[in-house]
Amino acid sequence: xxxxxxxDDPIIAMGLREGLLRERMQVxxxxxxxxxxxxxxxxxxxxxxxxIGLPAMDGLELIRRVRRAEVRIPIMILTAxxxxxxxxxxxxxxxxxxxxxxFPLPELLARIRALIRRGCFAAGSELTYGRxxxxxxxxxxxxxxxxxxxxxxxxxxxxxxxxxxxxxxLKNKLVESLSSWDSELTANAVEIYVSRLRTKLxxxxxxxxxxxxxxxxLEESExxx
Amino acid sequence: xxxxxRRLLLALGVPLLALLAFSMWLDYRTAALxxxxxxxxxxxxxxxxxxxxxxxxxxxxxxxxxVPEINPLTDDSPIPDQTAFALVATSxxxxxxxxxxxxxxxxxxxxxxxxxxxxxQGRMFRVASYRAHLSREEATLAVAQxxxxxxxAIMPIFMRSLWPNIxxxxxxxxxxxxxxxxxxxxxxxxxxxxxxxxxxDLQPLSMHDVPDEVAPLVESINQLIGDLRHKGESQQxxxxxxxxxxxxxxxRLQTQLELLADTLGEDARQRFVPLMETSRQLxxxxxxxxxxxxxxxxxxxxxxxxPTDLAxxxxxxxxxxxDAALAKDIDLGFEPATAVVPGSAWLLRELLxxxxxxxxxxxxxxGHVTARCGTQVSGEVMLEVEDDGPVIAPEVRExxxxxxxxxxxxxxxxxxxxxxxxxEIAKRHGAEVRLIQNYSTGxxxxxxxxxxxxxxxxxxxxx
Numbered sequence: 001x002x003x004x005x006x007x008d009d010p011i012i013a014m015g016l017r018e019g020l021l022r023e024r025m026q027v028x029x030x031x032x033x034x035x036x037x038x039x040x041x042x043x044x045x046x047x048x049x050x051x052i053g054l055p056a057m058d059g060l061e062l063i064r065r066v067r068r069a070e071v072r073i074p075i076m077i078l079t080a081x082x083x084x085x086x087x088x089x090x091x092x093x094x095x096x097x098x099x100x101x102x103f104p105l106p107e108l109l110a111r112i113r114a115l116i117r118r119g120c121f122a123a124g125s126e127l128t129y130g131r132x133x134x135x136x137x138x139x140x141x142x143x144x145x146x147x148x149x150x151x152x153x154x155x156x157x158x159x160x161x162x163x164x165x166x167x168x169x170l171k172n173k174l175v176e177s178l179s180s181w182d183s184e185l186t187a188n189a190v191e192i193y194v195s196r197l198r199t200k201l202x203x204x205x206x207x208x209x210x211x212x213x214x215x216x217x218l219e220e221s222e223x224x225x
Numbered sequence: 226x227x228x229x230x231r232r233l234l235l236a237l238g239v240p241l242l243a244l245l246a247f248s249m250w251l252d253y254r255t256a257a258l259x260x261x262x263x264x265x266x267x268x269x270x271x272x273x274x275x276x277x278x279x280x281x282x283x284x285x286x287x288x289x290x291x292v293p294e295i296n297p298l299t300d301d302s303p304i305p306d307q308t309a310f311a312l313v314a315t316s317x318x319x320x321x322x323x324x325x326x327x328x329x330x331x332x333x334x335x336x337x338x339x340x341x342x343x344x345x346q347g348r349m350f351r352v353a354s355y356r357a358h359l360s361r362e363e364a365t366l367a368v369a370q371x372x373x374x375x376x377x378a379i380m381p382i383f384m385r386s387l388w389p390n391i392x393x394x395x396x397x398x399x400x401x402x403x404x405x406x407x408x409x410x411x412x413x414x415x416x417x418x419x420x421x422x423x424x425x426d427l428q429p430l431s432m433h434d435v436p437d438e439v440a441p442l443v444e445s446i447n448q449l450i451g452d453l454r455h456k457g458e459s460q461q462x463x464x465x466x467x468x469x470x471x472x473x474x475x476x477r478l479q480t481q482l483e484l485l486a487d488t489l490g491e492d493a494r495q496r497f498v499p500l501m502e503t504s505r506q507l508x509x510x511x512x513x514x515x516x517x518x519x520x521x522x523x524x525x526x527x528x529x530x531x532p533t534d535l536a537x538x539x540x541x542x543x544x545x546x547x548d549a550a551l552a553k554d555i556d557l558g559f560e561p562a563t564a565v566v567p568g569s570a571w572l573l574r575e576l577l578x579x580x581x582x583x584x585x586x587x588x589x590x591x592g593h594v595t596a597r598c599g600t601q602v603s604g605e606v607m608l609e610v611e612d613d614g615p616v617i618a619p620e621v622r623e624x625x626x627x628x629x630x631x632x633x634x635x636x637x638x639x640x641x642x643x644x645x646x647x648x649e650i651a652k653r654h655g656a657e658v659r660l661i662q663n664y665s666t667g668x669x670x671x672x673x674x675x676x677x678x679x680x681x682x683x684x685x686x687x688x
Binding site for chain 2: 009011012016018019022053081082101103104105106166167168170209211212213214215217
């Protein structure tokens with residue numbers, strides 16, 4: 001994974017770089033928007049982390065420009081301003097997620113992993129979460145080295161949970177997207193698929209947590225209680 | 226109601242009515258004088274004719290005189306006029322005529338061709354005096370006629386000039402009324418425009434079509450709007466700056482601490498945990514201070530109020546608060562139902578976050594926290610967060626929404642700003658925060674935020 005970090009504060013940049021390196025990600029760091037624009041146009045990064053408050057051209061303008069140039073990689077915004085407008089504008093012009101400083105480093109890393117996962121899914125290659133992976137081409141679900149037998153609906157549920165993780169997958173969204181995928185589906189039916197999937201995954205050290213009244217979250221068992 | 230229109234109509238109408246009264250009086254006087262003049266002219270003619278007769282006859286002892294018929298001024302006279310005359314010598318001797326009239330002739334005798342009104346035998350007479358030159362002596366001839374036909378003639382003359390006067394006056398009043406209405410229309414339009422002017426956008430009022438007289442007023446309003454806007458903008462700049470200046474070093478600190486923590490041995494790590502916790506608390510407090518400052522209207526007048534889906538905020542919060550709840554083994558649940566209010570999504574997200582923070586902190590380990598939203602039958606939209614922690618003691622209950630006031634249990638982490646933020650944001654949305662507690666068991670409380678029911682013609686929730 002190759003990541004471009006655009007951050008003008010040297011100490012924050014140093015910390016983020018080290019955090020990302022520990023996750024075995026390659027990091028290129030630039031301190032201004034202008035070289036970042038060049039780098040994004042010339043190099044195939046998997047993700048960009050962009051601080052909004054940059055010296056000359058700001059981060060929002062950078063995102064606007066690279067999106068106009070058809071650069072489709074996931075972009076994560078960091079901001080030290082708490083004004084909502086920045087965040088909304090950021091997401092509107094094509095950023096994929098944002099974090100307000102200061103943030104816990106693990107949260108940034110989890111969000112980045114989720115963005116990269118979604119990036120891979122969008123590219124149609126592979127969807128991975130922890131040691132679980134879905135090969136989108138062969139439609140083969142793998143845990144570690146073992147193949148998992150999943151029905152079509154179970155696959156679809158797992159795909160949605162993996163895409164949402166570490167966020168909660170809303171149950172009504174799940175019902176909605178599974179219904180459009182095939183015929184009408186009830187909430188009860190979705191519960192049954194989730195329950196079957198839960199049984200199959202428990203053997204792999206994965207856990208589907210029910211969040212009362214809202215939906216489900218896929219977790220690695222270390223996190224599960 | 227002292228409207229400008231009423232003032233103008235009163236100020237113009239009352240003097241005009243007074244003017245009408247005066248003009249009527251004047252008209253009456255003119256009519257009376259005119260009737261007098263014509264009457265006097267007729268009397269004169271009679272007097273002259275009589276005098277000529279007298280002079281021709283030489284003023285002998287037995288003068289037989291017939292008073293000629295006098296043309297009445299009007300046929301409307303209720304009673305026919307009586308005529309009388311007297312010829313009185315300078316010596317005062319009555320030469321001919323009605324002896325009772327001698328006194329009148331005498332008194333009038335000093336002048337020639339004079340007319341005056343006089344009471345005679347209980348009736349009002351008009352008397353014309355004329356100097357007659359008789360062969361033997363000088364004499365005064367007085368011809369008198371009752372005034373019935375003259376008086377009766379005044380009214381028709383008066384009426385003839387009255388009608389045009391009244392017509393003119395009411396036409397003038399109508400023109401004034403219409404003119405006032407029409408001239409005041411720009412004011413009414415301006416008033417409506419000011420009333421419709423949204424409070425939040427702080428745009429100056431347009432000077433287009435503003436009458437010169439009220440232009441200074443509109444200019445001062447614009448000046449005020451400009452000042453407010455300027456103040457808001459500088460506050461914004463200050464806050465943005467402060468936010469950046471506080472958040473950047475905190476990010477440096479927290480990132481480095483977290484990286485360091487991973488490399489430490491178990492012993493050093495034990496000492497390190499409180500340090501990291503302190504850094505997180507500092508970050509949290511900074512965020513809360515900034516939110517509290519920004520949620521106040523005077524610091525940030527620019528929040529755009531848009532239809533905001535509370536259910537979506539609840540669903541979003543599920544991802545953010547799940548781990549904090551799991552850390553205390555709390556069962557965090559949500560009951561989102563249709564609930565849309567005009568508001569600022571950012572502020573409402575902070576409101577919910579503070580309620581959830583609070584509930585998770587005060588709920589017991591392995592307790593329950595539930596966030597709900599919905600629309601009640603009355604149309605009221607509510608958002609509430611329930612926890613099964615202990616109730617808040619009545620003596621602090623009233624003060625929990627104040628800044629830096631905390632419940633009795635100070636052993637729990639918290640800044641004392643959370644509920645102040647909730648109160649401030651609720652106020653900004655015109656919403657009411659209620660605390661519903663289960664006093665019978667002493668366990669369980671709900672913070673309920675009730676939003677105002679949308680009214681017709683309701684422009685802004687914060688209005």
